[in-house]
Amino acid sequence: MKGRTRMDHIRMKSGVLMSAFVSGALAAGTLTGAPTANATCASFFGINNGGGCTSTPLSIAIGIGNGAVANAAGLFGAAFSVGNAATASTADAFTFATALGNKATATAKGLFGIATQVGTGLSSTDGSGGVGNVGLNIALTVSAPNNTAPLNGAIAGGFGNIAVNLLGTASPQNYVFAQGIADVGLSVGGYTTGVIAGPGPFATAVSFLQTNTLVKKKGPGFNINGVIVVGGAAAVGSPKTSAPTATAVHTATKTAAAATATHTHTQKTAPAATATSRAKR
DSSP, X not given: OHHHHHHHHHHHHHHTTTTTTHHHHXXXXXXXXXXXXXXXXXXXXXXXXXXXXXXOTTOEEEEESTTOEEXXXXXXXXXXXXXXXXXXXXXXXXXXXXXXXXXXXXXXXXXXXXXXXXXXXXXEEEOOXXXXXXXXXXXXXXXXXXXXXXXXXXXXXXXXXXXXXXSOBXXXXXXXXXXXXXOEEEEESOBSOEEEEOSOSSEEEEEESOBSOEEEEOSSEEEETTTEEESSSEEEEOGGGOHHHHHHHHHHHHHHHHHHHHHHHHHHHHHHHHHHHHHHO
């Protein structure tokens, strides 16, 4: 009975990924306005040189580029960002985030989460929400060289999921979601294409060289381009009709902008407040 309750919890968690964790991960640095003007920053084991990098004990964060930001939280977390306005952040234990390229964003959450973004766009992982926020998820995006839209990316959330988006172009969005339990989403060379795998378990959705197409696989089995389908609950449609993604991205934009504004305000006002307190003494 406990196992079934656990399974139901993960399925329920995956059902709201697009509107829940995306708001804290999708646009953490891509749509947040002007970043800090630092060119390079670093933070090792909780000690930083100022600028846009922070870390906790046993974690490291390095940012290279104009306005690059790297924040590593959690036990043995590592965040690396290279590029103008590139952002990498981690949370939970053994999480790794790498953002390479201008306006690249990578956010890793959930135990053993790995998120990598190469080129403009975003990649994100999140855990199951259970004890220790178990994750084991991987999200990887390698954007096409001509992609300039920030909403080209991959998101993996739940437990044991893999989301991969290779050489895609967004207009305005090109995405891969793998959510639930042991699901795989893959898109290669997509243009304004969506791939959704899960909640599973063992659901695989694949899109090769498609335009304006949504490929979905909900339960065990696989769906390749909507042509080769094994197992039930598979669908092909338009990614623009996938309302949760558009809503989540809109919410993420507002949330990230507010978070960045608060962080910047805190950095600017804290030293002044401290100086005032010392002057009074």
